[in-house]
Amino acid sequence: MDLSFVLLIFISLVSLQYQVSDASTSVFFIDSPTHNYFRSKVDSISLPEISATVSVLLGFAPPSTFSPASSVKLNEVLVPNPFDRPRAAFMLEVTGAEDSQLLTKSDNNVFGSALKSLVSAVDSEAHIQLSDEDVSVFSMNEDSECSDIEINDFASLLGGSYLADALKPLNGELIIPMADGAQLRLHLAKDVERKFVTSLVSLMTNIQKLIKSHQDISQSEYVPTELITAKFDGIQALQKVYGTEGVAQQGLELFGTTVSNIFELMQREYRGQIVGVILSTGDSLPDSKNMLRVESTSRGSSRSLKEQVSPLILLEVALVRKSIAWITGIILLVATLLGIALVRFLFFITRYMLSAAMIIRQNVCNAEVGNSG
Numbered sequence: 001m002d003l004s005f006v007l008l009i010f011i012s013l014v015s016l017q018y019q020v021s022d023a024s025t026s027v028f029f030i031d032s033p034t035h036n037y038f039r040s041k042v043d044s045i046s047l048p049e050i051s052a053t054v055s056v057l058l059g060f061a062p063p064s065t066f067s068p069a070s071s072v073k074l075n076e077v078l079v080p081n082p083f084d085r086p087r088a089a090f091m092l093e094v095t096g097a098e099d100s101q102l103l104t105k106s107d108n109n110v111f112g113s114a115l116k117s118l119v120s121a122v123d124s125e126a127h128i129q130l131s132d133e134d135v136s137v138f139s140m141n142e143d144s145e146c147s148d149i150e151i152n153d154f155a156s157l158l159g160g161s162y163l164a165d166a167l168k169p170l171n172g173e174l175i176i177p178m179a180d181g182a183q184l185r186l187h188l189a190k191d192v193e194r195k196f197v198t199s200l201v202s203l204m205t206n207i208q209k210l211i212k213s214h215q216d217i218s219q220s221e222y223v224p225t226e227l228i229t230a231k232f233d234g235i236q237a238l239q240k241v242y243g244t245e246g247v248a249q250q251g252l253e254l255f256g257t258t259v260s261n262i263f264e265l266m267q268r269e270y271r272g273q274i275v276g277v278i279l280s281t282g283d284s285l286p287d288s289k290n291m292l293r294v295e296s297t298s299r300g301s302s303r304s305l306k307e308q309v310s311p312l313i314l315l316e317v318a319l320v321r322k323s324i325a326w327i328t329g330i331i332l333l334v335a336t337l338l339g340i341a342l343v344r345f346l347f348f349i350t351r352y353m354l355s356a357a358m359i360i361r362q363n364v365c366n367a368e369v370g371n372s373g
Contacts, residue, residue, distance in 0.1 A: 025119040030276030047126035088226040096236030097280035109256035127295040140230035196234035
């Protein structure tokens with residue numbers, strides 16, 4: 001056999017292997033501690049298969065164009081119980097975290113126990129197809145500013161501290177203890193470190209606001225299925241300045257700890273009926289869009305998929321509902337008190353009139369007896 005032909009076959013096999021799996025992109029399926037929605041092992045999965053997994057987790061069927069091979073892959077990822085699906089999913093894309101070993105080596109985050117799989121290098125993006133009924137989609141991608149108070153609360157939550165600058169906001173130093181005993185010091189006076197800190201704190205703060213608003217919504221008669229999406233580019237920003245070691249590596253560890261705290265808060269609020277799908281990749285798309293995008297499908301005259309609402313707007317809606325409930329309760333209480341007062345007034349008037357009538361009758365009777373005598 002010709003040597004060049006053998007080399008051609010070898011190169012083709014290597015190229016095919018490279019196309020099947022992109023080692024720089026991984027997906028973590030984080031299960032509920034009280035429910036089992038995922039299986040324990042899957043070698044590789046494509047972006048369309050990940051998007052279909054999210055759809056099925058929320059109770060929707062995969063696309064009609066789904067291939068039999070992809071259907072088999074879904075069966076490898078999901079526990080085959082269509083009657084036990086979570087009510088919510090938290091989907092997060094993080095760039096600059098292609099070395100997933102840095103996420104899984106720590107025992108203090110949820111990545112170590114998650115179902116991990118390499119992502120096939122087939123498509124640059126995929127769509128999550130959801131019905132336009134009974135779904136609420138919340139996007140955490142807004143670049144909302146955080147305050148020194150929120151950064152201080154964030155530091156306290158992780159056992160650290162924040163030394164604020166009294167002269168200028170968002171200019172202090174964040175100190176977080178690491179698992180190896182070292183300390184991560186981030187100076188917000190530096191643009192890249194301020195971007196990392198504010199993005200991470202904003203993600204935590206937005207999730208906390210969403211949880212508070214969900215507490216009001218969960219008391220209603222019907223609670224819709226929820227998909228919470230977010231994207232985090234702070235690690236990639238650190239790596240562009242400091243490389244993959246040192247501060248960037250500690251930042252990745254801090255990210256893992258923060259996501260673990262976020263998921264723990266969600267698990268308590270959603271009572272175990274929520275899962276996490278975290279996509280870690282080396283680089284973001286050129287247009288900074290998400291690799292997994294939400295797409296609604298129409299069902300005739302049914303209402304459209306709810307717009308992506310920020311936690312602040314949702315919190316305002318919940319506050320208005322609570323205010324209306326309080327006002328209605330006060331009006332009913334006042335009406336009840338007025339009704340009781342009116343009944344008592346009528347009772348006393350009736351009693352007085354009966355007493356007066358009896359007295360008049362008694363006087364008449366006495367007058368008749370006197371006349372007859």
